[in-house]
Amino acid sequence: MPELPEVETVKAGLAPVLEGQVIARALVNRPDLRWPFPENMAARLTGKRVIGLRRRSKYILADLDSAETLLIHLGMSGRMLISGHKVGNFVHPQAALVKHDHVVLDMAGGARIAFNDARRFGAMDLMQTDAQDAHWLIRDLGPEPLGNRFDETHLVARLKGRNTPIKSALLDQTVVAGLGNIYVCEVLFRAGIHPRRKAGQISARRIAALVPIIRDVLTEAIAAGGSSLRDYKQTDGELGYFQHGFQVYGREGEDCVTPGCSKKIKRIVQSGRSSFFCPQCQR
Incomplete structure (x- = not known):
């Protein structure tokens, strides 16, 4: 299972195509992964701007302008795959959907982010941003090892x-x-x-x-x-x-x-x- 450095690396890779960008269309291709997806997740994501990305423990947190936060847990085999974005002078074509692309975010800027998880041990959830510390996956976590509270x-x-x-x-x-x-x-x-x-x-x-x-x-x-x-x-x-x-x-x-x-x-x-x-x- 990915640990803190892996999750931090994925967060850094997502930042250029997610932060400040609008989710033009969200596709949810199955009802659940490790746990059921939240109700109306595709509709709650579509049209929302990602105002910032954070990491808490092994979770990626995407704060939206709807005052909700998208929680992403990669699980054992989850991958966030990016296509359709420009890197320097090169453009990676937007990839066609493949097997195990369970959640797909098409961004207004042209990028596509696919959450691909063959084993389905990953998870996504939506929560109120101002109540995130009470979320059942977060509320009992200790301090971040790279933060000031860990001494x-x-x-x-x-x-x-x-x-x-x-x-x-x-x-x-x-x-x-x-x-x-x-x-x-x-x-x-x-x-x-x-x-x-x-x-x-x-x-x-x-x-x-x-x-x-x-x-x-x-x-x-x-x-x-x-x-x-x-x-x-x-x-x-x-x-x-x-x-x-x-x-x-x-x-x-x-x-x-x-x-x-x-x-x-x-x-x-x-x-x-x-x-x-x-x-x-x-x-």
């Missing part, structure tokens, strides 16, 4: 006394929003913390040190265009490149990258998810 004091307080493994604690979206399996593995490797260590047994100093590491890993991944595993692609179809810099994720049986370490990367399963780590560098 050492917050993380130390939230993890103090917790008996869950640190890997699970960092995946808890009420603790910090947007972190997923890939980047938590990378963060814990850089921090030298074993994924099975109980969160409450790690010193406050080491917990506090996770904050800048989390920010560094996410910032690097965003700069590289996110990671592309299986179905994830940027809006232009290009793959992200951060996966080429993975230090542990997906590297089971390969040499640890730490100079002087002779151990191989190991994989364990925690709560149904793979955790990759170095048995020597992470304690």
Whole structure:
């Protein structure tokens, strides 16, 4: 499932063709994806201007001039594909609709944005912009890891006394929003913390040190265009490149990258998810 850097990359790709533009026509080609679409979604989108794009955790939020906000969740295989727009001196022709183009936005400026989702684990919803914090997908989210509310004091307080493994604690979206399996593995490797260590047994100093590491890993991944595993692609179809810099994720049986370490990367399963780590560098 796309994590924060992937969603941020998609948001950045959508901004030039959505922000400030009018949705000339919205097509909704099925009644639902992971959950039913909101009532009259096509009519509520058609003719509306997108006044801004934001990201909250793993959700893209498009604020409309109707005082509603469109929530987009990519799920496991959702892609936002853009066609019919100009990039420099080149124009990408508007693509014909294909299988799994479940929601299509034809913009007044000529661009077409298709939400293509083969597995249908993605979602879209409409909510009142001034009530977005009460939306059931948003209301319990923790602070953004790249925002000012996420700091050492917050993380130390939230993890103090917790008996869950640190890997699970960092995946808890009420603790910090947007972190997923890939980047938590990378963060814990850089921090030298074993994924099975109980969160409450790690010193406050080491917990506090996770904050800048989390920010560094996410910032690097965003700069590289996110990671592309299986179905994830940027809006232009290009793959992200951060996966080429993975230090542990997906590297089971390969040499640890730490100079002087002779151990191989190991994989364990925690709560149904793979955790990759170095048995020597992470304690």
